[in-house]
Amino acid sequence: MAKQLTSRSENYSQWYNELVVKADLAESSSVRGCMVIKPYGYAIWERMQRALDDMFKATGHVNAYFPLFIPKSFLSKEADHVEGFAKECAVVTHYRLKQNPDGSGVVVDPAAKLEEELIVRPTSETIIWSTYKNWIHSYRDLPILCNQWANVVRWEMRTRLFLRTAEFLWQEGHTAHATSQEALEEAQRMLEVYADFAENFMAVPVIKGVKSANERFAGAVETFCIEALMQDGKALQAGTSHFLGQNFAKAFDVTFMNKENQQELVWATSWGVSTRLMGALIMTHSDDDGLVLPPVLAPIQVVIVPIYKNDEQLAAIVEKLQPLVGALKARGIRVKLDDDDTKKPGWKFAEYELKGVPVRLAMGARDLENGTIEVARRDTMTKETLPLEGVEEHVAGLMDTIQRNILQKAKDFRASVTRTVDTYDEFKVEIEKGGFLLCHWDGTPETEEKIKEETKATIRCIPFDGDKTPGKCMVTGKPSKQRVVFARAY
């Protein structure tokens, strides 16, 4: 009964799925490719959402909400966008059901066919820009800095809990600006926000960079991204921020009068992160004993398990613990005293480890006698017995310590599987081992495509930071401005 989970070495995907289900985060829904996010999983998402929302507000953004349904014609307006998105979408064709004549339930009423089909939004650029057209007339109306928390649908051929579901929750920011410079700065600013959030809240280290033309968002002039690395060596795109230029303004005819009394097209950005971040969180930190959550996002930061033989003992322990619970709460720590009589201590230990609670405190008769308490850390799986007096100080300190430690652990892991590769032969060998490979590339889509076809590796991004030394493309030998990040990705 000791091991709840299969070893990740057998099959990381299965390990991940099992972990998600066992940790009570989510399950597959009866609707194709969708998922049910369960209360514990949603509690984590809510914390992420709140933190992100605060960061958006702090950078001057406001929330709004736009329609779920997009008239099909909207999706035909931006040529590149159509190219990238026209394919895997849910389409509404009818608006009424009727009783099946044979009495077996309901059927779609053929008479209720929509004149123009509606697309369930795969992303909202089109519907939002058709709206912005009415909002923007003068430079005085700009900038518009809107964000939307919503669900979107993409009829993906293959789905996976949190990482790629047919329906998912996300936020999408859509901003309108008077100048190219301002829009570009906005896109970059939001990328920084995402990177900040990933590292400081999720404890997930990310590489910031710009996408190659092949990987760029349909309709964007430039796509910036943060790329994370999972424990099995595969990369995960954790967030994107797009500089859309004037493409959508052109497509939806959104113009404004500038200060020089001249009509001009509006400049745009869009940026988004989704419940996929939950996948990144799980796959970055978790181990065979279950989830490992960063304290900042953990719904329960500290769990206290009393160990007792009878009601009197429980009462005595709980009484002894009350001041500690109060002291921890006073420090803003989310603490749960689990005095549930129907579960045994060993069961609770395993359960909270599975759920990733960062710190567990246990107090039994022995501690009661000695005035001590056992403090266990989820990240290191270590235990120590400390004096009860003043332990809240220590526990509060652990919140920061654990947050830093798991980030450091993830950084160390990433560093251990990131290497520079200079020849294509070496690349083909190294890519099999997983991780990030830093290589020179001649900058052409053709070379990138060739590498992808032959090795399944893609350019995750052209990183902003790091070595900028020029070199020669590992495939063609043509000049390269800097090394780019290659990996196999989810």
Add this chain to the structure above:
RNA sequence: CGGGGUUUAGCGCAGUUGGUAGCGUGCUACGUUCGGGACGUAGAGGUCGCAAGUUCGAAUCUUGUAACCCCGACCA
């Protein structure tokens, strides 16, 4: 959409040459336990994914169909 696999109790699974369904876990009650997923005793729980067919008889054989998982293709 191609290749492979799965579908039997809440969950995980077994079920032989076709003979009317079982194990583990969980659940309920009682008792002993309680410092790493306790033990004993007694119980409850299943249209065997769905639909046809073969047969005296189908979880088992045939055909169709659906869902899920894995590997590809695809993917902000």
